Amino acid sequence: MHKKRWSFVLVLAMLLALLPQAATAQSPNYYTSIIVSDITSGAPVVGNAFTTDVSLSIVNNATPALGIMGVELWLRFDPAIVEVDDADNNPANGTQVHVSTGFFGPSTVVAVNQVEACPGGGQCVHLVLTHTGAPITNRTGKIATITWGGMAAGPANLEVLAETVVADANGDEVRVNSTTVPAINVVEAGRILGKVERQGTQVGHGGTRIIAYSSGGGVVAETLTNADGSFEIVVPLGGTYLVQAVHPGYLKAQRSGVYVVGASVNIGWTVLRGGDINGDNNVNILDIVGIINRFNTPGLGDPVDINGDGVVNLFDLTIAAGNFGRFGPLSW
Ligand SMILES: [Ca+2]
Numbered sequence: 573m574h575k576k577r578w579s580f581v582l583v584l585a586m587l588l589a590l591l592p593q594a595a596t597a598q599s600p601n602y603y604t605s606i607i608v609s610d611i612t613s614g615a616p617v618v619g620n621a622f623t624t625d626v627s628l629s630i631v632n633n634a635t636p637a638l639g640i641m642g643v644e645l646w647l648r649f650d651p652a653i654v655e656v657d658d659a660d661n662n663p664a665n666g667t668q669v670h671v672s673t674g675f676f677g678p679s680t681v682v683a684v685n686q687v688e689a690c691p692g693g694g695q696c697v698h699l700v701l702t703h704t705g706a707p708i709t710n711r712t713g714k715i716a717t718i719t720w721g722g723m724a725a726g727p728a729n730l731e732v733l734a735e736t737v738v739a740d741a742n743g744d745e746v747r748v749n750s751t752t753v754p755a756i757n758v759v760e761a762g763r764i765l766g767k768v769e770r771q772g773t774q775v776g777h778g779g780t781r782i783i784a785y786s787s788g789g790g791v792v793a794e795t796l797t798n799a800d801g802s803f804e805i806v807v808p809l810g811g812t813y814l815v816q817a818v819h820p821g822y823l824k825a826q827r828s829g830v831y832v833v834g835a836s837v838n839i840g841w842t843v844l845r846g847g848d849i850n851g852d853n854n855v856n857i858l859d860i861v862g863i864i865n866r867f868n869t870p871g872l873g874d875p876v877d878i879n880g881d882g883v884v885n886l887f888d889l890t891i892a893a894g895n896f897g898r899f900g901p902l903s904w
C-alpha cells in the first residue's frame with residue numbers, strides 16, 4: 573500500500589519536472605500570421621465594389637528574434653463570384669492589387685503583383701514583396717488592399733494557399749503559424765431610394781451623406797445626394813437597414829427598419845432641420861451664440877453658414893432659432 577503510494581508520488585514528481593520543458597519545447601519563439609480582413613468598405617453585392625486588406629504579422633517572444641524579409645502570397649478566389657479591380661487601371665500589364673507599405677515600410681520592393689492562375693488551379697492574387705530595411709521582428713501591418721467587384725451571387729471562397737511562404741534574411745523559410753480569411757458571400761443588389769432636402773438652403777440639396785447601417789451597426793453603404801436631394805444607395809438584398817442623412821449644420825434624420833426585399837425600396841422624402849453648427853446633434857444656446865459670434869462673416873461655409881449664401885447672417889440665425897430645443901436624429 574505504502575510502496576504503491578510512494579511510486580505514484582515519484583512518477584507524479586517526474587512528470588511535473590518534465591512538463592515545463594515539454595511546454596517550452598513546443599511553444600515557438602515566434603508567431604507569424606497572414607490575415608485577410610473582413611470587408612473594410614463597400615458591400616458584397618453583384619455589380620458593386622468592396623475592399624479587403626491583407627496583413628502580415630510577426631511576434632517574437634524570445635531572443636535571438638527572428639526577422640521577416642519577404643513574403644510570397646497566393647490568395648485564391650472564385651472568379652465566377654468576384655473579380656479583382658485593377659489597381660493601376662492599366663489592362664496592358666494585367667491586373668494588380670494596391671500594395672501597402674504598412675508591414676515592410678518605405679523600402680518595400682514589389683517583385684510580383686499579378687492576378688494569375690494558382691499553382692493548383694483556379695485564380696489567385698499573387699504577390700511577392702521584400703524590403704531593404706532591417707528584418708522585421710515584431711509588427712502587424714498591411715501588405716495589400718484588394719478591391720473586389722461582385723460578379724454573381726455566391727461565396728467568394730477566399731483561401732490563402734499552402735504555397736504562401738515567408739522568408740528571413742538568410743533565405744530560410746519562416747513557418748506561417750496561422751492564416752485567417754473572411755467568409756464573404758456576394759448577394760444580389762437591392763436599392764434604397766429617397767430624397768433629402770435641407771431647410772433654407774440657397775445652394776441646392778446636393779452633398780448630404782446618406783449612410784446605410786446594418787442591424788449590427790456597421791456601415792454597409794454610403795452615398796451623397798444629388799443636387800435635387802435624390803439618392804440611390806446599393807445594399808445587399810434581403811437585409812434590414814437603418815438609413816441616416818447627415819449634413820454639417822443640420823440635425824441628422826434617420827429611418828430605421830428599412831427591409832430591402834424587392835429590387836428597390838423608396839423610403840420617401842424628408843427635410844433636414846438646420847442650426848446644429850457644433851455638431852452635437854442638438855440645437856441650443858451654444859449654436860445661437862456660435863452664429864452671433866460670427867455674424868456678418870463671409871466665406872465660412874459649412875456648418876455655420878447654414879443656408880450656404882456665403883455669409884453668416886440673419887437667415888442662419890433664424891433657422892437655428894426656429895429649431896431651438898430640437899435634437900436629432902429626427903425620424904424620417
Ligand atoms: Ca493593370
Ligand SMILES: [Ca+2]
Pocket residue numbers: 847848849850851852853854855856858859
Ligand atoms: Ca448643437
Ligand SMILES: [Ca+2]
Pocket residue numbers: 877878879880881882883884885887888
Ligand atoms: Ca448664411
